[in-house]
Amino acid sequence: MTVLRNPVIRGFAPDPSMVRAGDWYYVATSSFEWFPTIPIHRSRDLAHWEYAGHVRGAAPGDSLAGVPDSGGIWAPSLSWDGERFWVVYSVVRSVGTPYFDLDTYVSTATDVAGEWTAPRRVAGHGFDPALFHHEDRLWLLNLQNDHRPGGRRFAGIVVTELDRGTLEPIGGTHLLLQHERLIEGPKMLYRDGWYVLVLAEGGTGFEHGVLVARSQNLTGPYELDDRPLLTTRDDPSVPLQKAGHAELVEAPDGQWVLSHLTARPLRTPHGPRCTLGRETAVQAVTWDAEGWPRLRHGGHHPAVEVDVTTPPQASPPVTREDPLGWPWSTLRRPPDPSWADTTSRPGWIRLRGRHGPESRWEHSLLARRITEHRAEAEVTVEARPSTFTQAAGLVLRYDAEAYLSLDLTWAEPEGEGQRGQQWRGEGRTVLSLVERDEGGTREVAVVEVGPGVPVTLGVTTDGADARFWYVRGGVRTPVGPPLDFSRLSDDHGSRLRFTGAVAGIHARDLVDASFTADFRGFRLTCTPE
Template sequence: MPAGLIHNPVLPGFHPDPSIVRVADTYYVATSTFEWLPGVPVHRSADLAHWEPAGHILDRPDLVDLRGVADSAGVWAASLSYHDGLFWLAYSIVRTTGHPFKDVDNYLITAPSVEGPWTAPVFLNSSGFDPSLFHDEDGRTWLLNIQWDARDGRPSFAGIVLQEYDREQRRLTGRPRTILTHEELVEGPNVYRREGWYYLMLAHGGTGWNHGILMARSRSLDGPYELDPHGNLMTTRHTWQAPLLKAGHGELVETPEGEWYIAHLASRPVDTEDGPRSILGRETCIEKIVWTDDGWPRLEHGGTEPRVTVPGPLPATAAPAVAPAAGGAERDDFDATTLDGSWCTLRVPADPSWLSLTDRPGQLRLSGRQSLHSRFEQSLVARRLNSVRCEARTVVDFRPDHFTQAAGLICWYDTSTYFYLRVTHEAARGRILGLVENDAGAYREHPATDVDVDGWPAIHLRARFDAADLRLSASPDGLCWQDIGPVLDASRLSDDYGDALRFTGAFVGLCAQDLNGTRRPAYFDHFELKDR
């Protein structure tokens, strides 16, 4: 039977650093979540083309504590493997970013099923991020990660280190060994064994426009490793025209029929006057791999650029009926008692102290807490954007009585960059609706956009994305809309805007603040996010 087709990205929107594993006839992909919770979503597939959510791994407070972590810190590059009847997840929690230090702790958890229950975390080390496990044929398990070097005048990336993990003692044993260094930045190490060779896969050149994947190999696990003389297995560093850019950070998987594929990240930027910007962040893609006669992997089509359409594995099966892969249902009427898996919160999990779906059945209650700049206790829930041409809508019932209280529709990148269509209170006017923005740390309110809404029967809010353009509007009835503020630059909500390290892609969602600490509630009747 001929193979089907894989259409990239298979997980659109913010789904970076994919880690792939096959167990029997099912493939699983885990992706990074940084400061968002629940952490590390998993998707599963029978054919590499059609994916459905399989839950989140880091969904308990004992598994991850992100209070106070910096923007784009938190859970980095989790690596999923399967061995001896267990799923294994190695993951980093990064608390300090920037230069020169990276305060990072690496952990390991295991479970009999990808749905859990997951064990309490085992601390591994703090030497650097991007941990992965290699389970060798002799039954031994090894940890790989990068070694970070904060010393002045030294390269920050000091090589790939290897150390044995003692499964009985549940700890690392022996001394770490540096198995590869490189003059350019290399990270995301993963080892595979094939036909007598140990293959070391590396993310290369950073996670931006210069990104790529390098391969090295050795007859011995601890090296020495020789780099592939071909150069990058995958990269788009030489072009701005490919439909999938920033390609890199991947993992290999072998099908039951002996074919090979790679799950990797890439982005689909929009063009702006200031160059391309990746509003959707880094997305998960699949590409087919073949092996040369002398034992090196190559992209099946012969080049180094990933493709939008890729031949699927043999034998092809009928496309299964699966749930939406990434974005959730178009409309959430908040009829359930818990949020579905497409919703994310910042740094702290959703709990009844600030979020409820039962106070008013069919509505979401957010109790106002800290400001949008807080790294501790925000009342914010959001969904990934998975299209740059989409529309978000909601209806909010919010009765503030002080200027410190606000609630509304948020278009979010991080605490430094967002657009906020919010209802608040002004003593002389009552409830007002207006625009607030934070532009790479430059906070600004737009009083000229404020609209009196005390007399409105309902407050409908809308955000329309059209590539780099964003229009915010409001309506008393959901039929007659008025724009609030000018056309905004949606490309600011991208990995490529500003000077700071940014890794998380754009989100749109709902939030509430009460800086007086009285936890004024806001009630949202529904939330709709659909392509246009």
């Protein structure tokens, strides 16, 4: 017996799609505007998970340039046909509009860490696609979106048969189910003569849940279970909130488990806020006498600790040779030696400054997911900024409207106002602490430092507080007051937000992209509660 502790994949790992292939379990999660595209983790015992690879080439042309924050790759669905892994997903290019403007793609591989086929576009009716393999036939499930004025953006679940070779539609599209509550994220399995449809219900926030429907015919009609399989919408005190977007998987011994997303909110004066984003959890499931799935521990709330019957087994290590590979992530494009260089100065990462931190195009940023409510990041940076258009430093980021950064940059001589660059070679090298939210950008503090010398920057987060510091004379020296880290969350502001907070290093040069900064010793330590 193994005891797993949820979330099993912690910090910004939403929309998990789990599949078993032999003795291994694999989970694919949404990556949105971030690279690597569609991270995949694996486990033998459901308790201990490791990064196993990602779907290389999932973004056509290896670019998501221009996609909005929380756009990009939504809700990949991973499946296994006995020989190959399949993944289907949508690239969403509009967020907060009725249209979504998305393209749906399919890719396959024999090994999740190996080569994936070039993505092939398939006809799709909305986001949250999934593939169902049954009796040598292939079916595409989809959310149906009705963009028309007065239409329902979540207008039901549809299914279309695809030719396994060409991926072209065969026959028509069938409407399986409509519901008065928002339903999305369809997953299908076949058990004991029933086609079982697992649905995300209520939206991906605190109203989220899992609803099950079934039919003896694939194309319906489907009957709904009279109660949810999983939800926390009725009890805000449950430690794992937002439970939903699930998938049922059978273990080798005939037991069943459920993967689902969840979140661990901070309790703030402004309400609950999920700085870690949505994460991946696993529950044990049984089937009742009437053939409906139920949480093994009873009720419909997710458990933090779960006994699973899969015995723990040693896993061969996953070989990684890329120094800028996982756990590093980048925005909208993979890292490129033209702006992220690890060879020019051994032991250092050299970033060439490009666009500013709110760009959707060319942002020089390397970041790692924050996985706990107590964390600390630290890095040493060496650079010679000569204009206010150049900067490099340490950043906590959610998206373009939610970040905190401590940057090495240039400022006018003390006492001289901001009138643009003076072009006299004068000025100071300073640390500038900036906070950004939907209300704009504010410089919180400025500290002068010596020009051209390495400086160690750091930040400590504890719940909703973020405290920046730098090392002077071997001593940590605070920069500015504590800042509100909870603004870097899914739940702050009025816009849709779907990712999670990260810590990283970045550089910018808004004039000619010639400025470079060298970083070494980046450390992100996350302390479990």
